[in-house]
Amino acid sequence: MFKSIFFFTTLTSLTLSTPLFGQTLPTAGDIYNFSEESKVYTKMIDIPLNTMEGNFHLSDLYAQKPIIMALVFTRCTGICSPFLLQLHDHLRSLDNKRKFSVLVVSFDPKDSLSEMQSLAARFQLQNNKQWIFATTPQIDSLKTAIDFYPTWDSTTAQFDHEALLVGINENGYIGKKLLGMRDERALLSLIKEINNEFVFSYPLPAKNTIFSCFTYDPATGKKKPSLGLLILLLPAIITLSLLLWLGSRKPKLN
Amino acid sequence: MPTLSFKRITSAWIITILVLFVLAISFGITMRFNQGRDIDISPVTFYSLMTVHGLTMIGIWAVAGMAAVNYLLARYVKVSTSLNVFAFVLTVVGVVILWVVGFIGKFHAGWTFLYPLPFRVAWEEWATLWFLIGLTVLGVGWLVWSVGMIMQILKKYTLGQSFAWQHFTKKHDVAVETPPFILITMVSIIGILISLITAVILLVLFYAEYFSNGTFTNDPLLMKNLTYFFGHTIANEALYLGLATLYELLPEVSGRPKFKTTWYVAVGWNCTMVFVLTAFFHHLYMDFVQPYGFQLVGQFASYFASIPSAAVTIVSVIVLIYGNKIKWSLTNILFFLGLVGWIIGGVGALIDATISNNIILHNTLWVPAHFHTYNVMGNVLFSLAFFVWAANQFAGTDSKNISKAQLVKLSILVIGGFGFVLMFYIAGAYSVPRRYALYPEEFTSAAILASAGAWFALAYLIAILLLLGNIVSKCLKVFSSSQPSPLSH
Numbered sequence: 001m002f003k004s005i006f007f008f009t010t011l012t013s014l015t016l017s018t019p020l021f022g023q024t025l026p027t028a029g030d031i032y033n034f035s036e037e038s039k040v041y042t043k044m045i046d047i048p049l050n051t052m053e054g055n056f057h058l059s060d061l062y063a064q065k066p067i068i069m070a071l072v073f074t075r076c077t078g079i080c081s082p083f084l085l086q087l088h089d090h091l092r093s094l095d096n097k098r099k100f101s102v103l104v105v106s107f108d109p110k111d112s113l114s115e116m117q118s119l120a121a122r123f124q125l126q127n128n129k130q131w132i133f134a135t136t137p138q139i140d141s142l143k144t145a146i147d148f149y150p151t152w153d154s155t156t157a158q159f160d161h162e163a164l165l166v167g168i169n170e171n172g173y174i175g176k177k178l179l180g181m182r183d184e185r186a187l188l189s190l191i192k193e194i195n196n197e198f199v200f201s202y203p204l205p206a207k208n209t210i211f212s213c214f215t216y217d218p219a220t221g222k223k224k225p226s227l228g229l230l231i232l233l234l235p236a237i238i239t240l241s242l243l244l245w246l247g248s249r250k251p252k253l254n
Numbered sequence: 255m256p257t258l259s260f261k262r263i264t265s266a267w268i269i270t271i272l273v274l275f276v277l278a279i280s281f282g283i284t285m286r287f288n289q290g291r292d293i294d295i296s297p298v299t300f301y302s303l304m305t306v307h308g309l310t311m312i313g314i315w316a317v318a319g320m321a322a323v324n325y326l327l328a329r330y331v332k333v334s335t336s337l338n339v340f341a342f343v344l345t346v347v348g349v350v351i352l353w354v355v356g357f358i359g360k361f362h363a364g365w366t367f368l369y370p371l372p373f374r375v376a377w378e379e380w381a382t383l384w385f386l387i388g389l390t391v392l393g394v395g396w397l398v399w400s401v402g403m404i405m406q407i408l409k410k411y412t413l414g415q416s417f418a419w420q421h422f423t424k425k426h427d428v429a430v431e432t433p434p435f436i437l438i439t440m441v442s443i444i445g446i447l448i449s450l451i452t453a454v455i456l457l458v459l460f461y462a463e464y465f466s467n468g469t470f471t472n473d474p475l476l477m478k479n480l481t482y483f484f485g486h487t488i489a490n491e492a493l494y495l496g497l498a499t500l501y502e503l504l505p506e507v508s509g510r511p512k513f514k515t516t517w518y519v520a521v522g523w524n525c526t527m528v529f530v531l532t533a534f535f536h537h538l539y540m541d542f543v544q545p546y547g548f549q550l551v552g553q554f555a556s557y558f559a560s561i562p563s564a565a566v567t568i569v570s571v572i573v574l575i576y577g578n579k580i581k582w583s584l585t586n587i588l589f590f591l592g593l594v595g596w597i598i599g600g601v602g603a604l605i606d607a608t609i610s611n612n613i614i615l616h617n618t619l620w621v622p623a624h625f626h627t628y629n630v631m632g633n634v635l636f637s638l639a640f641f642v643w644a645a646n647q648f649a650g651t652d653s654k655n656i657s658k659a660q661l662v663k664l665s666i667l668v669i670g671g672f673g674f675v676l677m678f679y680i681a682g683a684y685s686v687p688r689r690y691a692l693y694p695e696e697f698t699s700a701a702i703l704a705s706a707g708a709w710f711a712l713a714y715l716i717a718i719l720l721l722l723g724n725i726v727s728k729c730l731k732v733f734s735s736s737q738p739s740p741l742s743h
């Protein structure tokens with residue numbers, strides 16, 4: 001009998017080991033190059049800021065309150081205005097009691113403080129204490145610190161850039177980045193993150209994930225048990241069947 | 255009765271396990287000194303050491319229990335030497351692969367290799383696949399070994415008798431007695447078998463994703479459940495195998511009558527068999543997508559899996575010792591100390607398995623604290639007790655009363671072992687996180703505690719080395735002898 005077990009095992013091991021070569025797996029570089037994830041949990045560089053209230057360092061601001069940093073330039077004819085407008089709207093409708101400031105920084109070296117001030121006025125935010133409009137002499141360091149690289153397009157005389165929000169917590173660490181025009185829920189999770197609240201996250205099941213433990217119905221918000229849970233029962237079922245089969249033979253003691 | 259060849263293979267297990275143990279302890283000490291900033295190793299080296307250390311330790315003490323019960327099983331049923339040799343060969347091959355993967359391939363996803371970490375390649379590209387192959391080799395070897403042992407038991411006992419179920423029927427058949435050793439061995443090997451089948455399913459899912467070229471993705475929650483179903487169960491069942499040897503040998507070496515399977519012993523161990531299988535849910539308290547009901551099952555199964563068997567064992571051992579003249583030898587002192595370590599570690603585990611505490615203790619050093627206690631000062635000592643006893647059997651020597659020199663060695667072992675885990679407990683209580691190569695400066699006392707832990711562990715290692723020489727030299731004798739020794743059963 002043990003001979004047959006041995007044979008079976010050897011065969012299984014050999015079968016398993018034949019197609020084993022020549023596979024390539026993604027490397028760490030392939031996986032971690034999503035720009036929304038890069039630089040998250042790293043400490044922000046302490047850049048100097050020029051604002052209407054005076055000159056500060058970034059650390060002077062985040063030491064008081066966590067910061068949502070938005071990156072724009074004043075001559076922007078593209079995404080900057082809708083981006084700021086939407087941010088403003090979302091923040092108003094979220095009516096959030098959590099503490100934070102919104103720091104709008106220009107990444108264009110040509111922008112002056114008065115131009116930033118006019119931008120604030122355009123959104124009627126010049127007297128809003130929560131919003132700070134600023135320029136910095138260290139734009140390049142800022143861009144490296146947050147992995148944000150706008151490119152100058154000379155034909156349109158515009159920067160080609162993403163809409164980027166960077167959440168910085170009270171210790172100066174980047175807690176979350178949001179790329180693009182995002183909904184209120186995403187913004188709320190950024191605000192929670194920089195206020196050190198636990199933010200639930202779970203990768204969405206892909207189409208090729210056959211064995212999920214639960215299926216989630218976004219319409220009802222309910223979870224239903226799924227095929228994966230059956231797999232969890234398999235080891236016990238297999239063992240039980242094996243035992244019943246082995247136990248059905250008559251032992252010598254009786 | 256074990257044959258000479260069976261003694262030889264058991265001897266080979268003992269020597270191999272002890273050599274690997276010494277090396278794995280040195281890896282542990284290196285990690286702790288690094289955390290204490292006494293030495294400086296790179297993070298990759300730290301995590302490779304951590305992975306190899308965890309895998310080796312869990313593996314060797316599981317097979318130590320298996321080899322011990324297999325040896326003692328020969329007293330009750332017919333055992334197979336070729337099966338044992340087969341398991342040994344596959345174990346050695348598996349360990350070699352995993353060490354190569356860890357040290358040359360720099361694979362460092364931790365001993366739990368939690369999905370999707372093995373696919374986030376931060377090491378040699380071949381290492382992931384060979385890691386899975388190494389585990390497959392071990393899994394196949396141990397799976398066949400477990401099934402073989404269950405078959406051997408069921409050739410003599412019915413399924414019901416092997417679980418002592420006759421105690422639960424009205425017309426209790428007293429003519430059929432299930433020795434506690436058979437009951438506990440059966441309960442533990444069934445658990446090991448279930449955990450190994452879980453490992454096979456887990457590996458199949460890993461291979462499926464690996465070879466699917468992106469057409470198949472695993473569900474992280476399912477993979478985490480499977481990982482801890484396997485990992486938690488095998489680590490715990492290894493301990494129960496140690497207890498099986500305690501039930502068999504402690505009365506014998508203490509000069510007392512054998513333990514009997516009473517109804518409460520049967521209840522205790524049957525509870526363990528059922529509940530230990532669902533206790534692993536306590537590893538997923540932080541997984542908010544897991545329904546709350548599962549978390550509660552995890553908490554209560556943790557209580558019911560350990561408390562009945564612990565209570566029954568403690569009562570049995572107290573009855574054995576209390577008011578009786580005991581011949582204290584190295585073997586029964588090791589068993590007794592192991593029991594103390596198991597209980598202390600078990601209390602630490604139950605504190606952590608309680609949901610309201612786990613919110614604070616989760617992934618802090620409290621976790622290595624409790625599992626190192628019931629391993630370093632529990633299961634390891636059960637197996638060492640067996641090794642000392644078996645070595646005496648092989649060499650044909652009798653287990654003598656404990657000598658002064660042995661008492662000194664044991665004292666160093668106790669101070670070193672408990673000191674080492676105490677540093678983990680204190681750090682855990684201060685919320686120092688586990689699996690950090692270097693601690694952030696905010697944890698002001700973490701490095702000092704790590705350094706102290708390393709020195710205590712060094713003392714423990716010295717004690718092990720002092721005990722080991724005698725065991726190994728006696729074990730080696732069995733390879734030169736051609737006759738069964740006069741004292742062997």
Ligand code: HEM
Binds near residue numbers: 364
């Ligand atoms: C004196 C002997 C030992 C020393 C010095 C030692 C040291 C260590 C250290 C420093 C860690 C890393 C802790 C962390 O920061 O998370 C660790 C982890 C671990 N140890 Fe030990 N250990 C010893 C004995 C054992 C024994 C006997 C076992 C099991 C039977 C064991 C199993 C493990 C496991 C499973 C891990 C977790 C590895 C991982 O997280 O992937 N150790 N040990």
